[in-house]
Amino acid sequence: MSEINLTIGHFYPDLLNLYGDRGNVLALYTRAVRRGIDVTIKEISIGDELNPSEIDIAFLGGGQDNEQNILKDDLVHVKGPIIKNMIEDGKVFLCICGGYQMLGKYYLEHDGNKLECLGAIDIYTEGKKERFIQDTIYEIELPSGKTVKVAGFENHSGRTHLGPSVKPFMKVIKGAGNNGEDGFEGARYKNCFCTYSHGSFLPKNAAVTDLLLETALKNKYGEDYVLPELSSEIEDLALNKALEYLNG
Amino acid sequence: MRFGISKLAAKTVKLGLRLIGRGATTLPGKTALKFDPDAIKKAAEGKFIITVTGTNGKTTTSHMISEMIASFGDYEVINNISGANLASGIATTLICEKPKTDKKTIYVLETDEAAFAKIAGSLKPKISVVTNLFRDQLDRYGELTHTRDFIASGIDKTSAKLILNSDDSLVAALGRGREDRSLFFGMSKESMTYNNKTYPSRKGVLKASSDAVYCPECKVKYEYNSRSFSHLGDFYCPSCGFKSPSTTYEVIYDLKNSPSDEGYVFEIKKGEEKETLSLKIPGMHNLYNTCAAVSAVTEMLKLEGREEPFKKACKASSEVKAAFGRMEKIDLSGGKKLCILLVKNPAGLDRSLSFVSEAHDAKSLMFLLNSNIADGKDVSWIWDVDFESKVDQLPKKIYVSGERYGDMLLRVNYSGKDQKDLECAPMADAVKLLKKAVEECEEGGCVYVLPNYTAMLDLRGRLVSELGIKDFWK
Incomplete structure (x- = not known):
């Protein structure tokens, strides 16, 4: 047994599993295990108990409309209040696409129907007919002050707008981002990171994987905890090939 | 008159394309439909048509049905060329492909799910097979339940006999309210239970991303x-009671031997009748495809008033050989073989990985990944597949190419494959890498190549121009 251990809470893996979402969990798992960290992946679906102290990183992916409708009650009414507290307490969350939208205040469908969401972070989404479907490039500033490029793929018809307490997660270099207007992608509130980027998002972007791992382990083991060095040669190759491909 | 002009236009375009040395699989039909939107309806009139739809196994199943019917000797079979399964490709087939004999002609048409909704009413097929519904390029096709609704709306414009997969909840649901004309094929429920108990499956770090986990109604x-x-599988909804329907045609199998090996022996049972078959195109999923094909051919023979239709259909299944990009093996020097398996969606990749992990001759493996429009622009689907539980059984060395080889390389690496056992090259050097894979493959072994759609077309082109390999894929 390693002294350092980490539990990834994979929310609704049987329903929120679109566009390679599981790759994100696999990336967190792989880059932690390669550092000798003991990793447990805990599946939390409808009816399952949610114990915040057991989870170090929470992951919510996106689902098809039919699937998202199935879990809405459980997410909004049963686990919602607990998730809100976890986020307020600084727990690390990664939420992609549908998972991102569902954390917000509401989703206004393009026919005017308003769907109440969790209200865990101050964002709202408006559905439009036209979908943004394309490869994307973003830029992110790491805690070290270094700026890195990040590659992804977006596929969403929702336009998300951030309230004053929420910061954008990344800057759009290529793609539509949150709403196709303000040049930003995703949201960050405390340690809750949200993005529209599938791709899968984390595997090619080792800097972001490490940011999440380090934040979660600092939460758990104290601010002095430093994530051990680990090569990202193969991840960087994938990232650079993707950037090359996207830039033609 | 209009249809006359439309037919003439289609044939002229086809002749023109042939003259300039181009394949003519869709443009003639497109032209015909422009002149006469009812071209398919008119061309289909009076024809005996069998359609095959579903996200996976369309090409293989139509191919099996065609070869089986052709083997009877007293029918001519016409089918659309793999991939040309939209309205334009089907119009091309119906208008331009003329029977070469005076035998009765059976048209076996693999039909894209969305196209099926539009043209089923015009085709008026006598028999419609629905193989399965798995997630398939969701960025192009949308949600799976929509795909099912597409097929349902097509079915309702026909009076076709429906041949449905009893083990796929999405497909089986198509039989609801259409009981009088639905027949089900699938695995024998007892057989599945026995195999599940006797040969439990390996578990990976993470389950594969699965479809249709919940009952859409309840x-x-x-x-x-x-x-x-x-x-x-043998599913049931604890709330509404909807369950895997009882089968008319069912596969009895035993995983003591592997369906990944050629000649795997199994049985198909229909009521009291039971026949022993040998699997002509290997892979567990081809047990379903074979059963679907036997069902369709039996039903066709029944409509034709033939004696012993089931027995004849089972016997005919021994005449089947591999289809384009599906399990075809090419002989190379040194007793080595090359086998190309087209993979275009998570279910297909999962099945192919499972197949390669079990195939006794699999000594080398190569992936090619592209992301052109025909592939789906989004490469994230490779992460939906459970490589993790199979990686230990795959060949030691893995080669990766294609326009998105970086993504595939990382995917394989994250499954637990050491970087030193991976080799990659851009698409421009794909043949060079493949040659290396062949060189490094042990004598008598087979190099399995898993490309997605445009990567396969590109690789084929390169094999012809760089190695002078002729149309081995037919």
Whole structure:
């Protein structure tokens, strides 16, 4: 047994599993295990108990409309209040696409129907007919002050707008981002990171994987905890090939 | 008159394309439909048509049905060329392909799910097969339940006999309210239970991303008495009671031997009748495809008033050989072989990986990944597949190419494959890498190549121009 251990809470893996979402969990798992960290992946679906102290990183992916409708009650009414507290307490969350939208205040469908969401972070989404479907490039500033490029793929018809307490997660270099207007992608509130980027998002972007791992382990083991060095040669190759491909 | 002009236009375009040395699989039909939107309806009139739709196994199943019917000797079979399964490709087939004999002609048409909704009413097929529904380029096709609704709307414009997969909850649901004309094929439920108990499946770090986990009507999770693979199995909804229907045609199998090996022996049972078959195109999923094909051919023979239709259909299944990009093996020097398996969606990749992990001759493996429009622009689907539980059984060395080789390389690496056992090259050097894979493959072994659609077309082109290999894929 390693002294350092980490539990990834994979929310609704049987329903929120679109566009390679599981790759994100696999990336967190792989880059932690390669550092000798003991990793447990805990599946939390409808009816399952949610114990915040057991989870170090929470992951919510996106689902098809039919699937998202199935879990809405459980997410909004049963686990919602607990998730809100976890986020307020600084727990690390990664939420992609549908998972991102569902954390917000509401989703206004393009026919005017308003769907109440969790209200865990101050964002709202408006559905439009036209979908943004394309490869994307973003830029992110790491805690070290270094700026890195990040590659992804977006596929969403929702336009998300951030309230004053929420910061954008990344800057759009290529793609539509949150709403196709303000040049930003995703949201960050405390340690809750949200993005529209599938791709899968984390595997090619080792800097972001490490940011999440380090934040979660600092939460758990104290601010002095430093994530051990680990090569990202193969991840960087994938990232650079993707950037090359996207830039033609 | 209009249809006359439309037919003439289609044939002229086809002749023109042939003259300039181009394949003519869709443009003639497109032209015909422009002149006469009813061209398909008119061309289909009076024809005996069998359609095959579903996200996976369309090409293989149509191919099996065609070869089986052709083997009887007293029918001519016409089918559309793999990939040309939209309205334009089907119009091309119906208008331009003329029977060469005076035998009765049976048209076997693989039909894209969305196209099926539009043209089923015009085709008026006598028999419609629905193989399965798995997630397939969702960025192009949208949600799976929509795909099912597409097929349902097509079915309702026909009076076709429906041949449905009993183990796929999405497909089986198509039989609801259409009981009088639905027949089900699938694995024998007892057989699945026996195999699940006797040969439990390996588990990976993370389950594969699965489809159709919950009953769409009740939003309650399906329970399974037993499973074959993915979401296929003897399911039931604890709330509404909807369950895997009893089968008319069922596969009795035993995983003591592997369906990944050629000549795997199994049985198909229909009521009291039972026949022993040998699997002509290997792979567990081809047990379903074979059963679907036997069902379709039996039903066709019944409509034709033939004696012993089931027995004849089972016997004919021994005449089947591999289809384009599906399990075809090419002989190379040194007793080595090359086998190209087209993979275009998570279910297909999962099945192919499972196949390669079990095939005794698999000594080398190569992936090619592209992301052109025909592939789906989004490469994230490779992460939906459970490589993790199979990686230990795959060949030691893995080669990766294609326009998105960086993504595939990382995917394989994250499955637990050491970087030193991976080799990659851009698409421009794909043949060079393949040659290396062949060189490094042990004598008598087979190099399995898993490309997605445009990567396969590109690789084929390169094999012809760089190695002078002729149309081995037919």
